[in-house]
Amino acid sequence: MATESYKDVQRLQCSMAEDLKLINYFEALSNFFMVDFYTYSAYNMLPKAWLESAKQYDDSLLEQFCTSLLPENSVKICRSLMPLSMLCFIALTRKKLALRIKQPCPKHELPISCKDQLKFLKPKKIVELSDMLPCIQKVVSSQNITHVVDIGSGVGHASRFIAKQNPHCMVLRIEAQSNLINKATDIDLNFDKMSKSKNIFSSVCRLTLDDNVVSSFLQLLKDADQANGTSFSSPKSRILLLGLHPCGNLGSYMLRLFKECAICQSAVIVSCCYLLIDSEPNQTGGFPLSNFLKDQEVLNLSSQLKEQACHNAEFYLSRLGSQLNNHDKLTQNWRSIADIFLSKRESASSRSWFKFKKRANGENIVKFINKNLALHKLPELDKDEEELALKLGVVDQWKTWAYYLVYILKLSLGVIGESLILNDRILFLLESRCSSQFEILFNPKESSRNVAIVSSKN
Numbered sequence: 001m002a003t004e005s006y007k008d009v010q011r012l013q014c015s016m017a018e019d020l021k022l023i024n025y026f027e028a029l030s031n032f033f034m035v036d037f038y039t040y041s042a043y044n045m046l047p048k049a050w051l052e053s054a055k056q057y058d059d060s061l062l063e064q065f066c067t068s069l070l071p072e073n074s075v076k077i078c079r080s081l082m083p084l085s086m087l088c089f090i091a092l093t094r095k096k097l098a099l100r101i102k103q104p105c106p107k108h109e110l111p112i113s114c115k116d117q118l119k120f121l122k123p124k125k126i127v128e129l130s131d132m133l134p135c136i137q138k139v140v141s142s143q144n145i146t147h148v149v150d151i152g153s154g155v156g157h158a159s160r161f162i163a164k165q166n167p168h169c170m171v172l173r174i175e176a177q178s179n180l181i182n183k184a185t186d187i188d189l190n191f192d193k194m195s196k197s198k199n200i201f202s203s204v205c206r207l208t209l210d211d212n213v214v215s216s217f218l219q220l221l222k223d224a225d226q227a228n229g230t231s232f233s234s235p236k237s238r239i240l241l242l243g244l245h246p247c248g249n250l251g252s253y254m255l256r257l258f259k260e261c262a263i264c265q266s267a268v269i270v271s272c273c274y275l276l277i278d279s280e281p282n283q284t285g286g287f288p289l290s291n292f293l294k295d296q297e298v299l300n301l302s303s304q305l306k307e308q309a310c311h312n313a314e315f316y317l318s319r320l321g322s323q324l325n326n327h328d329k330l331t332q333n334w335r336s337i338a339d340i341f342l343s344k345r346e347s348a349s350s351r352s353w354f355k356f357k358k359r360a361n362g363e364n365i366v367k368f369i370n371k372n373l374a375l376h377k378l379p380e381l382d383k384d385e386e387e388l389a390l391k392l393g394v395v396d397q398w399k400t401w402a403y404y405l406v407y408i409l410k411l412s413l414g415v416i417g418e419s420l421i422l423n424d425r426i427l428f429l430l431e432s433r434c435s436s437q438f439e440i441l442f443n444p445k446e447s448s449r450n451v452a453i454v455s456s457k458n
């Protein structure tokens, strides 16, 4: 292994060991649902030193803890002394979030020749494509890529633009849902009228993480070649595997495929939907992939932590920071209390946060809950429940403080969980001697799963 890459491996291992320690330390807190805050004593899971500070209740401590986590804000040391462990936590989360900021800030410009295609795209997709296409172009030209395979292609926007920009490349999209492929080919027809790209093909297939990862992929390429007269499966082809937000295990599948399949020359993968990663310790699981993590004691990330890793932490932390400034602290608590009653009436799996109406100023908590139950066509609170709601709703300062502290901590743990998953993926590639790096593609507040793993074989 070259010295540089050896150093990369050591650096990654140190960072992952640090993440693991933190995740282990806060395991109970990260496994717990915010909605359970009022039925379990979540604040007892907070570090003792933090609770000591909380007892001296200082409003600005919470606000400064929250805002200091975001690297764009300066660190403010609170009037009441922050415990050292809290400062360490701030430093670690800030470091992780700082690594996710794109420098310089992206300009969101699609290639000129593609501008007339904007009508097919949602604003978020325009942002993603304009920030991602330059990275793909760099790989295509520096690695002499002859074929691009877009896995989990959705309606095929990325592959369509790549095919147009690279007429010499054959582009194949693979997608499990046939309706999305049908939609993609419909858009192609309109797109084609203007651009005449004849180098794009589709295949409906659900790829699975199993031991035959290479042979089933090669068979799929052969079938596509036979149907379309292409040369994806030729030993001479140099394939770029592309994954723009491949859900959960699909990202892991792509990395194993990339490592093991000789004709896959490069990979660009922007991971997402970590909650769908299978982290049961077995050979073909999606996590962990690296030998380093497989040797550690903690192998099974909780589903709660994986779910937290999918949140837009930057967005929520900055929104929360400004809410705290405005002293509008109760919105989250009230939603949580209302959810207790909602989940009693519906099965827990159908909890649906986004159907909640925001609390109107000065509204009574019982009214708030009843209004939201009505939105779900559910019966109103009975007398006993009203009493309980009021009891829970009389939130003293200490409870509010604890509620938000737990909430902020959980958001930050999600950031650390994502970092662990991504570092595991890149370490797996480095262990396999594929030169690999992270590239920040998008502004995290615009598209929060914004980190690409870019890898090529020497």
Ligand SMILES: C[S@@+](CC[C@H](N)C(=O)[O-])C[C@H]1O[C@@H](n2cnc3c(N)ncnc32)[C@H](O)[C@@H]1O
Binding pocket: 151, 152, 153, 154, 155, 156, 157, 174, 175, 176, 177, 180, 205, 206, 207, 208, 243, 244, 245, 246, 247, 250, 272
């Ligand atoms: C989050 S979407 C991303 C779509 C597209 N790449 C984009 O960025 O617009 C993930 C896509 O992967 C597809 N998918 C998930 N698992 C798959 C699998 N095992 N094989 C093929 N496609 C899969 C889903 O159907 C979905 O369309």
